Amino acid sequence: MMFWLTLFAYEAVWFCTVSGAGHGLAWPGVLAAAVFVTWRLFVSRHVAVECRLLAVSLVLGAAMETFWVRAGWITYTATWSLLPAPAWILALWACFAFTILPLFGYLQSRPWLAALFGAIGGPLSYAAASDGWHAAHVISPSWHAWCALAVGWGLALPLLTTLARRWTQATATSRAQHRSAL
Incomplete structure (x- = not known):
């Protein structure tokens, strides 16, 4: 049940964020x-x-995100002056972190599958934000941006799932040691 609630809630946030950004507003997504x-x-x-x-x-x-913007591969709507990466895209990164445990548990011990999933899913999400909502724009020649997105997400997802596995196991070990010490 938590899987489906988290998936639905994350997708609702994604929709709210990119549709708001497509209209020049960062605050709905944040x-x-x-x-x-x-x-x-x-x-x-x-x-x-x-x-x-x-x-x-x-x-x-x-x-x-800062690297991709500074390289001239992606531009975003609803930007801010703090970083080249807008607040709404960082808000999505924050939310994504909270999907790793409930949605991507099966990838925690499969880093190559996580890399493949990230390399495909990451760019698809940006394509939807770009083509469907005009919240992001991939600059020509677009293959540079698509390759960078695939590589970035192909590294990010296995990193996050591996850390999740290690930290969850360390927490479980620590709790077990604490209980045995009592």
């Missing part, structure tokens, strides 16, 4: 993301792990 993250923190059984994933995801997302 607000929807804040609600999603708050909900996931409330229902999560692994809050510490998900918060660590959030930190890694935000740093990774900010670095990759």
